[in-house]
Amino acid sequence: MKQLKKIAEKRDALLPDYADVIASTGKARADMVEHLDAYLTQTEEALKGKGTIVYHAEDAEKACEIISGLCAGQQKLVRFYNPELEEIGFDALMQKENKNAALTDVGEIVVKQAGRTGYKHPQLANLEGMSQEDIIKALQDYAGQETDNPFKLNKAVQQKIRQAVLTSDYGVTNVQAIVAASGTIIIGESEGNGRTVSNMPYRHIVVAGYDRLYDTAEHALRGIQTASIYGLGKQNPAYYSLISGQSRTADIEYQMAFGVHGPLEVHLILLDNGRRKLIEKGCGNLLKCLDCGACYSSLKALAEQNNWPDTLLTAKQVGLGAVNGKLTVENGLDALTDFVCPVGITADDVKQAFAGNEFK
Numbered sequence: 001m002k003q004l005k006k007i008a009e010k011r012d013a014l015l016p017d018y019a020d021v022i023a024s025t026g027k028a029r030a031d032m033v034e035h036l037d038a039y040l041t042q043t044e045e046a047l048k049g050k051g052t053i054v055y056h057a058e059d060a061e062k063a064c065e066i067i068s069g070l071c072a073g074q075q076k077l078v079r080f081y082n083p084e085l086e087e088i089g090f091d092a093l094m095q096k097e098n099k100n101a102a103l104t105d106v107g108e109i110v111v112k113q114a115g116r117t118g119y120k121h122p123q124l125a126n127l128e129g130m131s132q133e134d135i136i137k138a139l140q141d142y143a144g145q146e147t148d149n150p151f152k153l154n155k156a157v158q159q160k161i162r163q164a165v166l167t168s169d170y171g172v173t174n175v176q177a178i179v180a181a182s183g184t185i186i187i188g189e190s191e192g193n194g195r196t197v198s199n200m201p202y203r204h205i206v207v208a209g210y211d212r213l214y215d216t217a218e219h220a221l222r223g224i225q226t227a228s229i230y231g232l233g234k235q236n237p238a239y240y241s242l243i244s245g246q247s248r249t250a251d252i253e254y255q256m257a258f259g260v261h262g263p264l265e266v267h268l269i270l271l272d273n274g275r276r277k278l279i280e281k282g283c284g285n286l287l288k289c290l291d292c293g294a295c296y297s298s299l300k301a302l303a304e305q306n307n308w309p310d311t312l313l314t315a316k317q318v319g320l321g322a323v324n325g326k327l328t329v330e331n332g333l334d335a336l337t338d339f340v341c342p343v344g345i346t347a348d349d350v351k352q353a354f355a356g357n358e359f360k
Contacts, residue, residue: 003124003128004296004297006233007231007232007233008233008340009233010233010234011229011230011233011294014229014233014235015229018225018226018229018235021222021225021226022226022229022342024219024222025219025222025223025226025290025342025343026288026342026343026344028214028215028219028222028223029223029287029288029290029343030288030343031215032211032213032214032215032287032288033211033279033284033285033287033288034284036210036213036276036279036287039180039213039215040210040213040270042180042181043178043179043180043183043213043270044270045183046179046180046181046182046183047178047183047245047268048183049183050183050244050245051245051266052183052185052245052266052267052268053265053266053267053268054268054270055267055268055269055270056269056270056272057088057269057270057271057272057273058272058273059272059273059274059324060087060088060089060271060273063088063207063269063271063273064088064089064090064093066269067090067093067172067205067207067269068093068097070170070203070205070267071097071099071169071170074099074169074170075098075099075100075169076099076100076102076164076167076168076169076170077094077099077100077101077102077168077169077170077171077172078101078102078104078164078165078168078170078171078172078197078201079101079102079103079104079171079172079173079197080104080105080171080172080173080174080187080189080193080194080197080198081105081107081108081174082172082173082174082175082207083122083174083291083312083314083317084174084207084208084209084271085172085174085207086120086312086317087209087271087273087312087317087320088207088271088273090172090207101172102161102164102165102168104161104164104165104191104193104194104196104197105125105191105193106139106157106161106191106193107124107125107127108125109138109139109142109157110125110127110130110135110138110139110142111125111126111127113138113139113141113142114130114134114137114138116130117309117310120310120311120312120313121293121296121313122231122291122292122293122296122312122313122314122317123227123231123232123291123292123293124231124232124293136148136153139153139157140153142157142160143156143157143159143160144156144160161193161196162196165193165196165197165200165201166200168200168201169201169202169203170201170203170204170205171197171198171199171200171201171203171204171205171263172197172204172205172206172207173187173194173197173198173204173205173206174187174189174194174206175187175206175208175212176188176212176220176223176224176227177212177213177214177220177221177223177224178208178212178213178214178220178268179214179215179216179217179220180213180214180215181215181216181217182217182244183244183245184217184220184242184243184244185206185208185242185243185244185266185268186217186220186221186224186240186241186242186243187239187240187241187243188224188227188228188236188237188239188240188241189237189238189239189241190232190237190238190239191238191239192238192239194239194241195239195241198241198243198263199241199263201263202263202264202265203263203264203265203266203267204243204263204265204266204267205267205268205269206266206267206268206269207269207271208268208269208270208271209270209271209272209273209275209316210270210271210272210275210276210287211275211287211288211289211316217242221240223290224236224237224240226290226292226342226343227290227291227292227342228292229342230290230292230293230294230340230341230342231290231291231292231293231294243266245266273320273324274319274320274323274324275287275320277323277324278319278320278323278353281323281352281353281355282352283319283323283349283352283353285344285345285346285349286315286316286319286320286345286349286350286353287316288343288344288345289314289315289316289317289343289345290342290343291314291316291317292314292342293313293314294339294340294341294342295313295314295315295339295340295341295345296313296314297339298336298337298338298339298347299313299314299315299318299336299339299350300313301335301336301337302318302329302333302335302336302350304335305331305332305334305335306327306328306329306330306331306332307331308321308327311327315341315345315349315350318350318353319349319350319353322353322354323353329354333351333354336350336351
């Protein structure tokens with residue numbers, strides 16, 4: 001993929017200026033894995049203190065059960081791309097319950113409109129092999145516009161996204177980090193639609209793996225920056241949202257009011273779904289993963305060898321698939337080669353997650 005080559009070139013150019021940031025991120029991630037229970041306790045206390053409603057989901061089924069209960073009777077939802085939503089099968093849940101969960105990530109919209117499937121990069125839409133005309137056609141179909149003027153087409157697409165957000169009961173988003181010390185949820189993104197989805201509906205749902213925790217805001221922001229450098233070849237995401245509970249203001253006569261400038265409710269689902277299993281198996285190193293995508297090409301070769309279609313390819317997600325029995329390596333692990341990783345995860349760490357699996 002030409003895009004990945006260009007990203008690698010940009011990344012390599014940035015690395016000399018951000019060595020300290022990357023090194024501190026690795027240490028912060030290792031500390032999270034080593035002291036996970038303490039991080040979880042501190043995070044939950046801080047979140048509840050800010051008015052966030054916290055749930056624990058031991059597996060994907062429980063996470064879907066919580067979401068189903070929260071959204072009972074509500075038909076309109078809007079979501080921003082989230083690896084954890086892929087992990088728990090959120091789209092399948094919405095289809096099963098006949099609910100409309102509108103998309104807001106433009107790359108994901110193009111992929112869905114074009115009916116594309118395939119291996120999934122955590123930060124890049126699967127547009128490989130699509131021509132400019134194909135992408136324009138997908139956006140025209142989504143927006144219901146025949147114009148090929150890029151400015152008019154982009155405006156029409158954004159207007160449809162915003163209309164979906166304005167008419168939705170719940171906004172469901174990703175999260176790059178949660179600060180244990182303050183209970184602050186941080187979203188970093190390139191388009192700005194994540195902020196819209198988290199801020200405009202009255203109710204905001206976040207699904208976050210245990211591994212999203214950081215001790216301080218400084219380490220959290222450095223982690224997000226490191227993921228951007230390695231996964232996109234960019235110094236930083238274009239937009240950051242720092243969310244500390246439900247919207248509140250006391251502008252008028254010093255009387256506290258909730259849900260005026262943002263969501264009335266914030267619901268956070270902390271997801272295990274095999275993360276403790278990884279630690280118990282001696283594979284906790286995989287939880288340091290930033291979902292940056294630097295290991296994508298190597299993992300794609302392994303996925304092709306073992307026929308894992310429509311798989312989100314990060315070291316952590318592959319490891320979770322292994323310990324949860326979702327992914328098997330019947331054709332072996334020899335296709336997995338060494339890869340670049342900002343937090344020191346290796347191919348051997350991924351292989352360890354499959355230890356004990358039977359081979360043909």
